[in-house]
Amino acid sequence: MKKVVVIGATGLVGKSLVKALVQEPAIEKVIVISRRKVEFNSVKVENIVVDFANLAQFRDAFNGDILFSCLGTTKKQAGSVAAQRVVDVDYQLEAAELAANNGVSEYFLVSSSGANSHSKNAYLQMKGELENKITQLKFNRICIFQPSLLLGEREGFRFGEKLGSWVLPTLCRLPFLKRYKPIYGEQVATKMCQESLKLKTGIQRFTLDACFPD
Numbered sequence: 001m002k003k004v005v006v007i008g009a010t011g012l013v014g015k016s017l018v019k020a021l022v023q024e025p026a027i028e029k030v031i032v033i034s035r036r037k038v039e040f041n042s043v044k045v046e047n048i049v050v051d052f053a054n055l056a057q058f059r060d061a062f063n064g065d066i067l068f069s070c071l072g073t074t075k076k077q078a079g080s081v082a083a084q085r086v087v088d089v090d091y092q093l094e095a096a097e098l099a100a101n102n103g104v105s106e107y108f109l110v111s112s113s114g115a116n117s118h119s120k121n122a123y124l125q126m127k128g129e130l131e132n133k134i135t136q137l138k139f140n141r142i143c144i145f146q147p148s149l150l151l152g153e154r155e156g157f158r159f160g161e162k163l164g165s166w167v168l169p170t171l172c173r174l175p176f177l178k179r180y181k182p183i184y185g186e187q188v189a190t191k192m193c194q195e196s197l198k199l200k201t202g203i204q205r206f207t208l209d210a211c212f213p214d
Helices: 012-023 052-061 081-101 122-134 159-171 175-180 185-196
Strands: 002-007 027-034 045-049 066-069 106-110 141-146 202-207
Touching: 002 012, 002 081, 012 027, 012 185, 027 052, 052 081, 066 081, 066 185, 081 106, 081 122, 106 122, 106 185, 122 141, 141 185, 185 202
Parallel strands: 002 027, 002 066, 027 045, 066 106, 106 141, 141 202
Antiparallel strands: none
């Protein structure tokens, strides 16, 4: 039986992930760490409200077998690239460091297809930088999931994502663009849950075309 920790549980992937974990008999407890109180209809879930700007004060919350990081924001939501970086890199890295120092053995990260620390795109550069830093931490197993555009019901309307959901499926019929095909957040969450039940070590990256076939 495993005890797991989830950050970013109010997002598209995070919500589905918590639901999947709760339904899995091998998962005994799900610790949801969030900046505001979140209600989950399960006795398996414990919600711990924290101040992400002062995560070190909540180090004891990052304790279990696996840390799932589904945290993320957009430039529009954050207000600037610098503010987005605080959430997408700084908060996630500190959470991972706290977990590693507490002896959490596995770390699962939702990153992005095209993540590259040398990218000229600020978002992909941040994702790549985080991946690089995470892989230096002392986890027995690190799983990095790299989906493209995520589909599903969100709290706010995002025109760019809506447009991409119409255009990309057609473009991505081309073999060399297949890895950039949109995917539902629920599919990513299901894959993460499935992988969490496997006994493996080392660093694994899961790209869209390799892990989420048509």
